[in-house]
Amino acid sequence: MSSGSDDIVGTTPTQLFIGGTWSSSSSATTFPVDDPATGRPVAYVADATVADARSALDAACRAGSEWAATPSRYRSEILRRAFALMMERTDRLAALVTTEMGKPLGESAGEVAYAAEFLRWFAEEAVRIGGEYRTSPSGASRILTSPRPVGPCLLITPWNFPLAMLTRKIGPALAAGCTVVVKPAEQTPLSALALADLLVEAGLPAGVCNVIPTSHPEDTVSTLLDDPRLRKLSFTGSTETGRLLLRRASDHVLRTSMELGGNAPFLVLADADIDAAVSGAMVAKMRNMGESCVAANRFLVHDSVAEEFTTKLTSRMAELRMGPGTDPTSDVGPIIDTIQRDRIINLVEDARMRGAHAALGGAALDGPGFFYPPTVLVDTPGDAAINDQEIFGPVASLRSFADTGEMLAAANDTDYGLVAFLYTQSLSTALSAIDALDYGMVGINRGLVSDAAAPFGGVKNSGLGREGGREGIDEYLSLTYASIDI
Ligand code: ADP
Numbered sequence: 001m002s003s004g005s006d007d008i009v010g011t012t013p014t015q016l017f018i019g020g021t022w023s024s025s026s027s028a029t030t031f032p033v034d035d036p037a038t039g040r041p042v043a044y045v046a047d048a049t050v051a052d053a054r055s056a057l058d059a060a061c062r063a064g065s066e067w068a069a070t071p072s073r074y075r076s077e078i079l080r081r082a083f084a085l086m087m088e089r090t091d092r093l094a095a096l097v098t099t100e101m102g103k104p105l106g107e108s109a110g111e112v113a114y115a116a117e118f119l120r121w122f123a124e125e126a127v128r129i130g131g132e133y134r135t136s137p138s139g140a141s142r143i144l145t146s147p148r149p150v151g152p153c154l155l156i157t158p159w160n161f162p163l164a165m166l167t168r169k170i171g172p173a174l175a176a177g178c179t180v181v182v183k184p185a186e187q188t189p190l191s192a193l194a195l196a197d198l199l200v201e202a203g204l205p206a207g208v209c210n211v212i213p214t215s216h217p218e219d220t221v222s223t224l225l226d227d228p229r230l231r232k233l234s235f236t237g238s239t240e241t242g243r244l245l246l247r248r249a250s251d252h253v254l255r256t257s258m259e260l261g262g263n264a265p266f267l268v269l270a271d272a273d274i275d276a277a278v279s280g281a282m283v284a285k286m287r288n289m290g291e292s293c294v295a296a297n298r299f300l301v302h303d304s305v306a307e308e309f310t311t312k313l314t315s316r317m318a319e320l321r322m323g324p325g326t327d328p329t330s331d332v333g334p335i336i337d338t339i340q341r342d343r344i345i346n347l348v349e350d351a352r353m354r355g356a357h358a359a360l361g362g363a364a365l366d367g368p369g370f371f372y373p374p375t376v377l378v379d380t381p382g383d384a385a386i387n388d389q390e391i392f393g394p395v396a397s398l399r400s401f402a403d404t405g406e407m408l409a410a411a412n413d414t415d416y417g418l419v420a421f422l423y424t425q426s427l428s429t430a431l432s433a434i435d436a437l438d439y440g441m442v443g444i445n446r447g448l449v450s451d452a453a454a455p456f457g458g459v460k461n462s463g464l465g466r467e468g469g470r471e472g473i474d475e476y477l478s479l480t481y482a483s484i485d486i
Contacts, residue, residue, distance in 0.1 A: 008095045009190065014045045016052055016213070017196045019059035020206020026051045031215035033190055036102035036334040037324035037369045043100075045189045048212035053181070053220040054227070056210040060152040060179040061229050063207030068149045068177040072126045075175055079123035082202035086116035086163075086195075093163065093194060098325040100188045101162055102333040102370075103288055105325060115163035117452035118468065122171035125473045129176065142484040147477040149177035150255050151231030154224050156183045156217075156245070158237045159336055160291045160392075162191035168456075168467045169234045169257075170195070170209065176476035178232065182211045183221060185237075187336055189213030221245070228252050232476065235259070236293075239416075239461050257465035257475045259293065261390050262418030262458065265411035266296035266447075267433075269404055270304045272423035273445075278312045280447030281396070284421050286320065286374070287448065289332055290394045291340070293462075294419045294441075294449065297391055298380075299398040300407045306400035310378055313396060314359045317374040320394075324369070332394055335370045344372050344393035347386045351397060356380040361395075388414065404429070412438045418458035419449055 014030070015022040025046040032041035048056075067075075086093065094108035103111070131146040155169040166182065173180050184192035189211075196211045214220045224230050225248045233249050235242055236259040249256050266284055268277045284296035301309050325333035335341040345364050352358065361375030375395040380386060386397045401407040411420055419441040422433050430444045440458035443449045450456065455469035465475050 008092055009043050009099055012043070012096060012190050013193045013197055014043055014190070015193075016046045016048050016056075017193065017209075017211040018052065018056045019062070019210065020200070025049055026055075031186065031213075033100050033187070034337070035099055036336050037326070039368050039370065043190060045193070045213045047216075048214040048220055050219055050223045052212055053214075053223045056181045056212045057152060057224055057227055057229060059207040059210050060181050063179045063205060064152055067179050067205065067208050070177065072129060072175075072177075075177065076123045076126040078199070078203045079119045079126065079171060079174060082199050082204075083116045083119040083123060085198050085202055086112060086119065089198070093191070095326075096194055097162055097188075097191055098333070100190050101159060102325050102336060104330045104333050105328060107288060108325070111161055111164050114450065114452070115161070115167040118164070118167040118171040121452040121468065122175040122473065125172070125470065126175035129473065129477065131479075136483075140485070142486055144482040144484055145479050146482070147479055150476055150478050151178065152229060153178045153180045153232040153234060153476065154183065154221070154230055155180050156221065156233070156235045156237065157185060157192070159185035159187035160288060160293075162188035163195060165236045166192055166195060168452075168472070169236075170199075172467070172473045173234070173476045174204070174208065176473050178476050179208045180210065181224065182209065183217060184211065184213055186213065186215050186217065222248065225249060225251065225254070231255060233257075234475065242463070255475070255478070257467065258463040259457065259465075259467060260461060260463040261416055262293040262295075262462055263297045263388065263390060263414045263416040264294060264419045264421065266299045266421040267407050267411060267423065268299070268301040268305060268309050269407070269422070269424040269429065270302040271425045271429070272302075272305060273425060274305055274308050274312060276445060277309060277423040278316055280421065280423065280443075280445065281313055282316055282447070284443070284447030285396050286317075286332070286394060289335065291336065291392050293390070295392070296396070296421060296447070298387055298411075299396055300410055301398055301400050302404065302407065303400050303402050306398070310359065310376070310398055314376045317360050317376055317396065320374045322371055322373055332374055335372050335393055338370055340392055341370045341372055344391060344395060347389060347391055348375060348377065348395060351377050351380050351384040351386045354381045354384045356384060356397065382410070408433065408436050412436075415461040416458070417460035418462035419443060421447060
């Protein structure tokens with residue numbers, strides 16, 4: 001690790017942030033945060049206990065009514081200042097993300113801008129919260145609706161976008177007037193702690209945002225879900241954990257937002273612009289080394305263009321340089337840890353055993369660090385596990401089809417429904433495909449759909465609710481309806 005990264009880690013808080021105060025864990029224990037490029041610890045972070053989780057919720061509850069009563073312009077300006085501070089500190093924050101998560105510095109800088117954008121967007125939405133005043137159809141009464149904050153929220157985030165997945169929740173929660181307890185992923189707590197520090201600098205009052213990194217999320221989160229004062233859970237992570245949390249959230253009938261797994265098909269139709277499709281595929285597949293729930297998981301390509309698409313994609317994938325994210329020449333950084341890398345190894349092995357062949361890559365590299373090379377699998381059979389499970393890695397798996405209807409049916413043949421990508425030059429084919437694809441989001445002639453101004457979210461096993469866009473703030477508001485006889 002470079003001394004530059006040492007400085008950044010050295011100046012980032014490593015304690016719990018509760019009620020506006022940095023503190024050690026009540027058990028005085030810490031847990032290591034590893035650099036995935038070396039497998040070695042770069043920091044030790046306070047390990048929150050069940051008692052700390054309770055203290056964090058106490059602080060969020062204490063701050064709750066005063067924060068909810070602040071003028072929306074006041075909340076908006078804090079978010080706007082936090083946006084500006086994030087942008088000013090792009091280099092430092094990017095270095096921190098790269099150190100604990102592994103992605104190349106350029107991608108981390110992209111994440112900082114994307115993450116900051118949620119704060120700016122919700123700074124703008126905070127002042128546009130509004131209710132309605134209507135006359136009932138019978139004329140007998142007036143209908144008044146007024147939104148108010150849902151109350152204390154628990155925000156649980158994953159490691160793949162340690163800043164953006166957090167601001168996508170914190171932005172709307174704070175804009176709506178909610179206070180929060182943040183439980184970041186154990187692999188990447190430093191980014192969340194750095195963000196809390198920055199929010200304080202932006203003027204956020206004590207207790208509004210509390211951060212409790214922990215190496216044992218099950219019991220700390222369970223304690224919070226058992227507490228009737230908690231009113232909302234927003235989670236981004238695996239479908240498996242999401243299901244478990246949804247069950248637990250039913251005890252106190254919590255409001256929930258769930259951004260879960262995906263299995264994105266990337267469809268290349270016979271009339272697609274192949275060069276554009278290849279460029280889009282590189283983004284859809286390789287952004288974040290494929291460690292994204294919106295990463296293209298299955299390439300479904302029309303027979304008539306399969307050879308050209310495969311050759312061009314393989315050659316672009318072969319140009320990528322793999323190396324530590326801190327090296328400015330790296331395009332592809334390490335995988336987050338051995339568990340994730342082993343999952344990729346097993347999926348590729350299974351596909352090859354069933355008849356797929358690797359046009360590029362296909363074998364993990366020895367350490368140090370957890371590297372897996374850009375890989376292209378062709379002729380992946382329909383029964384390979386890689387068609388059903390999230391790869392979360394730099395592996396492009398291709399199948400070809402003789403018929404567009406068959407491709408669309410294969411695209412929908414999954415329990416997931418987050419995003420689908422489609423390349424065609426026909427407007428009517430694109431518009432009918434948007435209706436036919438059973439997905440919460442569709443990218444048409446684009447390999448990227450993420451946008452703070454758009455409602456991100458899936459259907460089926462991919463989740464509940466939307467993040468970003470005008471819809472994002474509704475997840476943190478509940479309506480009071482008053483029936484009025486005038
Ligand atoms: P991944 O497999 O990508 O790490 P997870 O769903 O396990 O995805 O993790 C996403 C987030 O959920 C992380 O913050 C993690 O600490 C948290 N988490 C994992 N398991 C549990 C659990 N049983 N209870 C509460 N939170 C959990």
